[in-house]
Amino acid sequence: MMDLRSAFEDHIKQLADLILKLSSELRSGLRPAYDNFMGFFHAIDWTEPWLRGLMAFHVALLIVAILSRKHINFQMFLFLLALGGVYFAERLNRILGDNWRSFASQNYFDPHGLFLSSLWSGPLLVTAIVILINSLFSLCYLIVRWKRAELRHRARLSQNKQD
Template sequence: MTEHKPENISSIPIDGFSHLRITSIWTFLMSVQWSEPWLVGLLVFHAVCLFMTVLTCRFYRAQICHFLLVVGLVYSAEYLNELAARNWRFFSDFQYFDSKGMFISLVYSIPLLLNAVIIVMVWVYRTFSTMTELKTLQLKRKARREKREKND
């Protein structure tokens, strides 16, 4: 009677709550049941957030609101993790929400933070563009002034 030992022990539940032995982030993400409706909804949510990030690039005030919303959602991740850990049976087949918050950080916070980074990069690009335009205008004005003084 030999016991069959699985090849990949990093994704084998070690207790009734499906806590996983994590050896890498990739292994952890591969052990997630991505076909669960709430996870599909989360992926759609992140796609909509990315679309909104790209869409608001031309509208500064809308982008500020979007940025503040994204940062607020990241800030609330700890509370959301606690709430989901208490009520996971209502929406999920497995208990993904650990006390350290690794799952919610990987699938919820990191994509939102990437959106925030994109927004900050757009702001930095705009700032540099504005500074370049301003310096160009200053140099042109200085050149015209010097030309006028030279002609007078």
């Protein structure tokens, strides 16, 4: 019994040490990420017209996706459009990187595509996820309707057999 108790206490001590290490890493690990995000945020000139237009486009696309939630075919078109935009993001980054002087005050389009991933692909993926979740809810609703119709049909058949 004493061996079991000492093994249990050792296990609790190890678990407490792991939790302390994890919490200290999380506390120190989130600060650099926050600093990097704030540096990225402040490096962008949010008053540029093309950036405002891009943000307005994403907001409008999300609103259209939410308002058209009962039109499944249109939603699938928007879903494919959003995923197509993400697919062509690398090419778009290259084209915009070559021609940034014609519309921007600085070159935001690095070879790794961080800027375009954050401000183009990220919002498109959020819209695609909203559409996907709506499609799953619609599918669940259709399955329930189908099952109810099947049960009503079986009830009519059994009632006709009894008559």
